Amino acid sequence: MTLCVIPARGGSKGVPRKNLLDVDGKPLIVWTIEQALAVPDLDVLVSTDDEEIAEVARAAGARVPWLRPADLAQDTTPTEPVVRHAIEQVSAERGRPDAVMLLQATSPVRHDDTLARALAEFSDSGVDSMVGVVEQPPFIWQAGDPPTAAYDVTARPRRQDLTPEGRRYRETGSLYVTRTEVYEQHDNRLGGRIGLFVMHEDEGIDIDTELDVALAVRLLTAR
Helix, strand or coil, X not given: CEEEEEECCCCCCCCCCHHHCEECCEEHHHHHHHHHHCCCCEEEEEECCCHHHHHHHHHHCCECCCCCCHHHCCCCCCHHHHHHHHHHHHHHHHCXXXXXXXXXXXXXXXXXXXXXXXXXXXXXXXXXXXXEEEEECCCCEECCCCCEECCCCCCCCCHHHCCHHHCEEEEEEEEEEEEHHHHHHHXXXXXXXXXXXXXXXXXXXXXXXXXXXXXXXXXXXXX
């Protein structure tokens, strides 16, 4: 069994009540719930401390069997303890899941086949954990004295000539797929043998500002 966990805390600093924000006619979190429910054999669970979010999630078809404890819903709470709590609760209720798909509701732009493709790649590759990424231009610099480039400045590459080793990727935060034992043994969504799941460029948006909301609406409407 693969458990799909969608964390959705009630508090939000950048955009108040972000998970319930209307995005192209539906609450933000509902986009991710509907995408997950479209994948067969996923146990779709929303972990929230907020009763209003719970009601919206249940109405959309997700399971919300309990409210998250207050100590796991602080501004400083990492995601990993939230997922471990969900694993423990589900294990006692339905049996221990084999793997966990972690989806962030703040990244609502996903293609129709993205989640199923991610699960298939995870299964076929044999990796222990997988992170969603989008390709970035290779011209990345790191501050320092002097600053350093992630490419050879004496032989500036053309993007079309890049080798696989020369390509650079940005973690989207949109999705992760992880064997349950990685959470149990490493307290981390990434561990063991890690694989990259390359997503489409437009799937890399993460809503943290009003401008992000406007861009997400435009992309969702276009699709």
